[in-house]
Amino acid sequence: MDLPRRVEIVPWGFWKAINFTPVRLQGSSYLGGGAIGADDNADQKYIEWEVLLDSGTWAIDIIYLKQANGAITDIKIDGSLVGSIDHYNASTSGNNVTTISGISIGTPGYKILRLITNSKNASSTSYRHYVHFITLRRTGA
């Protein structure tokens, strides 16, 4: 069986593991019509999926919600930090996109993609972390 080179995750569907009480937000203005996150306003909250990736160079596109009480979320693959997103914005705005590129996958196989809150913007009042959609794309050998 050939390995995927594009993986799309509907984050509000379901997950492999989670350590917070999930809230599914529904919104007609959200890309994908929803978001998953938490209102428990605590740091070090994670959600993860097990994805099958070919070896090579990959990019992750994360579409997410920004709020005045947003956290900073680290993106990890098998425990290695590949980038971060800042959920803070003075006014609420959906469909923000951050692309983390140049991610090297040395060996093909199953990887754990984890999003974990890790601190917050100095202007933020809390640690909310809603995500609309995640795409992983293989960009090179």
Next chain:
Amino acid sequence: MTVYAPRHVDIWPWTNQKSVTGAVTRVNNTGYLGLGRLLWTNGAGARAGYWDVALDAGTWTLTLIYQKANNMNSMDWVLNGNSLGNIDQYNATTVNNSVSQITGVIVASPGVYELGFTRPSGIDYLNLQLITLTRTGA
């Protein structure tokens, strides 16, 4: 040779299907997670829907997101013809974005499986917004 098969599968049921029985329509609504659902319209005959999925061996959870309503029937879910359980979509009041799960689905070997549901008879509607399969254990 190592055989790889996915351990997380998302299906937008309203995009397309392997096969369906009964009349279906795509419904768009701003109140739905995903903004759409596939609706099996009211009828007295059999209804069903099937999707092919590649799954690794292990234990899986099937998650369904759908609308509950007082004119909905129930779905008997199957994987390669083996019963997984029943999901009752009836509720006295309409609730979009309802979530139901069937846990402990055993997949003995990696490969392509036919996931689907049947409703042998009975009136009322059926619907699906999202299907997610998540491998939860070996």
